[in-house]
Amino acid sequence: NAGVTQTPKFQVLKTGQSMTLQCAQDMNHEYMSWYRQDPGMGLRLIHYSVGAGITDQGEVPNGYNVSRSTTEDFPLRLLSAAPSQTSVYFCASSYKAGLYEQYFGPGTRLTVT
Amino acid sequence: TQLLEQSPQFLSIQEGENLTVYCNSSSVFSSLQWYRQEPGEGPVLLVTVVTGGEVKKLKRLTFQFGDARKDSSLHITAAQPGDTGLYLCAGPNQAGTALIFGKGTTLSVSS
Numbered sequence: 001n002a003g004v005t006q007t008p009k010f011q012v013l014k015t016g017q018s019m020t021l022q023c024a025q026d027m028n029h030e031y032m033s034w035y036r037q038d039p040g041m042g043l044r045l046i047h048y049s050v051g052a053g054i055t056d057q058g059e060v061p062n063g064y065n066v067s068r069s070t071t072e073d074f075p076l077r078l079l080s081a082a083p084s085q086t087s088v089y090f091c092a093s094s095y096k097a098g099l100y101e102q103y104f105g106p107g108t109r110l111t112v113t
Numbered sequence: 114t115q116l117l118e119q120s121p122q123f124l125s126i127q128e129g130e131n132l133t134v135y136c137n138s139s140s141v142f143s144s145l146q147w148y149r150q151e152p153g154e155g156p157v158l159l160v161t162v163v164t165g166g167e168v169k170k171l172k173r174l175t176f177q178f179g180d181a182r183k184d185s186s187l188h189i190t191a192a193q194p195g196d197t198g199l200y201l202c203a204g205p206n207q208a209g210t211a212l213i214f215g216k217g218t219t220l221s222v223s224s
Contacts, residue, residue, distance in 0.1 A: 004155075033211065040122075042201065042216035043156070050210065058211060090155050098209040099144045099163065104155025 001026050006091050006105035013081040013112045021076040021108050023091030031097045032074040033058070034066065036087040037107075043090065049074055050097050081112045115140040117202055117215035125221045129191050134218040136202035137184045143205060145185045146212070147176055150199040159187075192222045 007022045025032065033048035045058030049068040063085060065077040074093075078085060089108045094100040120135050136145065144163040148156035160169050162178035162185060169176045173196075175188040189196055199219050203212045 035214075040216060043203075043214040045211050045213075048211055056210065092155070097211070098205050099146075099161065101146075101158045101161070102148075102156070102203075102212060104157070107153075107155055 003027065004091055004093055004103050004105035006089075006108050008108060009106065011108060011110050013078070013110065015081060015083060015112060017081050019078050019081065021078075021089055021091075021110075023074045023076065023105060024072050025074075025091075025093040025103070026072065027093060027095075027103065028071060029093035029095055029103070030071070031094045031100070032068065033092050033102075034064070034074070034076045035090045035092065036060065036085075037090060038087050046076065046089075048097075078110075083112050086110060086112045115142070115204070115206060115213050117204060117213055119200075119202060119215035119218050121218060122216070123219050123221075125223070126192055128193055128222055128224045130222075131188070131190050132192060132220070133186055133188045134200055134220070135184065135186050136215055138204070139183065141182050143182070143209075145178060145182075146203045147185070147187055148201045148203060150201060150217075152198075156199075156201055189220075192220075194222050194224050196220060197222050 004025045034046040035043040047066040049055045091105040092102040147159045150156040165180045165182045167178045173190045199217045201217045203214045
């Protein structure tokens, strides 16, 4: 099993550009989520999904969109990149929501200039 | 709002020393998890504690969940350079739909 995979590993965007961060898992997990990690801020939840076709907002959803058309994939779209979105983004999955181990991908380091 | 506060924020020690890091909240959590994150990687689960007063041991790491389920601690005995990393505590929100993370403790162990 590959676990949770994320692409790209690194990305540089100009302000106003859009892009999609890809996330896939091969563990048939129902629950998937996106976090951003900034120095001194810990992990902050952006969006999450409890199953295919169901998504909801987390703590910091503004400027991001998600969809979950399949169990395996959970892409994160930046609509119009801003310097404040410079961060490391982690995708995670777990068997279900709640008290289950979260499996994290290796992260995407995004810089917006 | 459920918050998890971790202390200290940074810890730099010599190999062989013991240390304790803390995770505190004013809210009751049904359970808490501890993750370790190494540079350039995603966090990896170390342990889940679910019962107030519970103590779990993982080799040189001892995890404790407070009796009131508002706090947890991680004690490392005889720290090694391989213990270096960011230690994060996390707990489920009240709806059980998301994990709330603390800001973490960055541990550096030098030989």
